[in-house]
Amino acid sequence: xxxxxxxxxxxxxxxxxxxxxxxxxxxxxxxxxxxxxxxxxxxxxxxxxxxxxxxxxxxxxxxxxxxxxxxxxxxxxxxxxxxxxxxxxxxxxxxxxxxxxxxxxxxxxxxxxxxxxxxxxxxxxxxxxxxxxxxxxxxxxxxxxxxxxxxxxxxxxxxxxxxxxxxxxxxxxxxxxxxxxxxxxxxxxxxxxxxxxxxxxxxxxxxxxxxxxxxxxxxxxxxxxxxxxxxxxxxxxxxxxxxxxxxxxxxxxxxxxxxxxxxxxxxxxxxxxxxxxxxxxxxxxxxxxxxxxxxxxxxxxxxxxxxxxxxxxxxxxxxxxxxxxxxxxxxxxxxxxxxxxxxxxxxxxxxxxxxxxxxxxxxxxxxxxxxxxxxxxxxxxxxxxxxxxxxxxxxxxxxxxxxxxxxxxxxxxxxxxxxxxxxxxxxxxxxxxxxxxxxxx
Numbered sequence: 001x002x003x004x005x006x007x008x009x010x011x012x013x014x015x016x017x018x019x020x021x022x023x024x025x026x027x028x029x030x031x032x033x034x035x036x037x038x039x040x041x042x043x044x045x046x047x048x049x050x051x052x053x054x055x056x057x058x059x060x061x062x063x064x065x066x067x068x069x070x071x072x073x074x075x076x077x078x079x080x081x082x083x084x085x086x087x088x089x090x091x092x093x094x095x096x097x098x099x100x101x102x103x104x105x106x107x108x109x110x111x112x113x114x115x116x117x118x119x120x121x122x123x124x125x126x127x128x129x130x131x132x133x134x135x136x137x138x139x140x141x142x143x144x145x146x147x148x149x150x151x152x153x154x155x156x157x158x159x160x161x162x163x164x165x166x167x168x169x170x171x172x173x174x175x176x177x178x179x180x181x182x183x184x185x186x187x188x189x190x191x192x193x194x195x196x197x198x199x200x201x202x203x204x205x206x207x208x209x210x211x212x213x214x215x216x217x218x219x220x221x222x223x224x225x226x227x228x229x230x231x232x233x234x235x236x237x238x239x240x241x242x243x244x245x246x247x248x249x250x251x252x253x254x255x256x257x258x259x260x261x262x263x264x265x266x267x268x269x270x271x272x273x274x275x276x277x278x279x280x281x282x283x284x285x286x287x288x289x290x291x292x293x294x295x296x297x298x299x300x301x302x303x304x305x306x307x308x309x310x311x312x313x314x315x316x317x318x319x320x321x322x323x324x325x326x327x328x329x330x331x332x333x334x335x336x337x338x339x340x341x342x343x344x345x346x347x348x349x350x351x352x353x354x355x356x357x358x359x360x361x362x363x364x365x366x367x368x369x370x371x372x373x374x375x376x377x378x379x380x381x382x383x384x385x386x387x388x389x390x391x392x393x394x395x396x397x398x399x400x401x402x403x404x405x406x407x408x409x410x411x412x413x414x415x416x417x418x419x420x421x422x423x424x425x426x427x428x429x430x431x432x433x434x435x436x437x438x439x440x441x
């Protein structure tokens with residue numbers, strides 16, 4: 001069944017993101033007193049009185065500011081209006097009715113979409129005396145609310161639900177999609193890469209580092225597979241995250257890694273691998289995510305064939321713990337390597353979710369141990385009884401050994417490499433857990 005779409009729009013710093021978080025009951029959108037924090041459209045799922053809806057948070061509209069990013073914010077709001085079934089316009093009680101508010105209302109009325117006016121920051125009954133001018137606009141669905149404290153939201157939600165149609169033209173997001181987080185340092189070309197993949201301007205792209213602050217979900221279908229691309233804010237070094245918004249952006253990016261299946265680490269082909277890139281890769285590895293390394297802006301490299309072998313060597317040296325991750329070259333400008341990236345996502349996910357039978361596992365380890373026997377531990381022979389897979393995503397195996405504490409990390413690495421030689425596991429970490437003999441046996 002299709003899910004209705006509710007879009008929240010308004011001027012900067014009126015409380016749109018706070019309302020978004022209340023409706024979705026998640027701290028997804030960044031909330032801060034600095035105007036202009038939310039720039040891209042941010043999607044969220046909400047249950048309003050048992051009815052599922054998609055809620056879209058948008059960047060603040062500043063009519064008097066015509067810089068590059070603000071112009072793109074207006075375009076994003078326009079796209080959101082096209083996607084909307086309902087529009088919630090948030091205004092600020094403290095500032096009163098502004099000329100910008102009037103202009104936005106006129107624009108919304110021309111769309112013909114149902115409009116709900118939320119007069120925010122009405123934190124106590126005495127404040128309601130200050131909002132009479134908003135009622136003079138003639139918008140029947142006008143509601144005094146406090147998004148921060150939740151006051152007045154029940155009436156807004158109740159009346160919005162009454163207007164929901166039984167069906168909408170918008171498709172419900174597929175829950176079993178492959179979730180892919182696009183991560184990397186600022187200005188590596190993450191948003192441009194997604195835009196080229198989708199052949200649209202889904203995310204704001206700018207030469208200003210750190211443009212994307214929230215994590216943006218984009219649903220995509222490729223060869224019958226459903227993929228969710230999560231475009232994340234560029235992660236900065238801790239020493240460079242003095243700005244509180246950049247710190248929040250790092251948190252959003254790490255949360256994106258928590259909920260993804262595969263992390264695509266985007267490197268700038270010209271800059272190579274930095275310490276920051278290695279840190280980001282470490283975040284993905286520690287969380288047990290499938291990994292793909294992408295050298296973007298490869299169209300700027302003069303000798304691509306010779307440069308690739310050198311680049312690959314530098315990457316493997318800096319990112320030794322990601323030796324299992326494929327390295328691809330792409331260009332968000334020309335589209336080079338994007339089909340290969342999509343194919344690799346499908347391949348890595350198959351490896352990431354692979355299951356191996358206990359019989360095949362034990363046969364693999366038996367041959368590996370015969371070839372390279374386990375060393376002794378405190379004068380006693382180590383013996384592996386059997387191994388079984390306990391989970392996938394990532395593939396995780398429990399090995400039962402008589403003295404698990406005696407298995408050296410280098411031998412664990414040997415067993416992991418033995419698994420990879422037999423079963424592949426391209427692009428995915430492999431976890432080996434060592435336990436002693438179970439009691440009663």
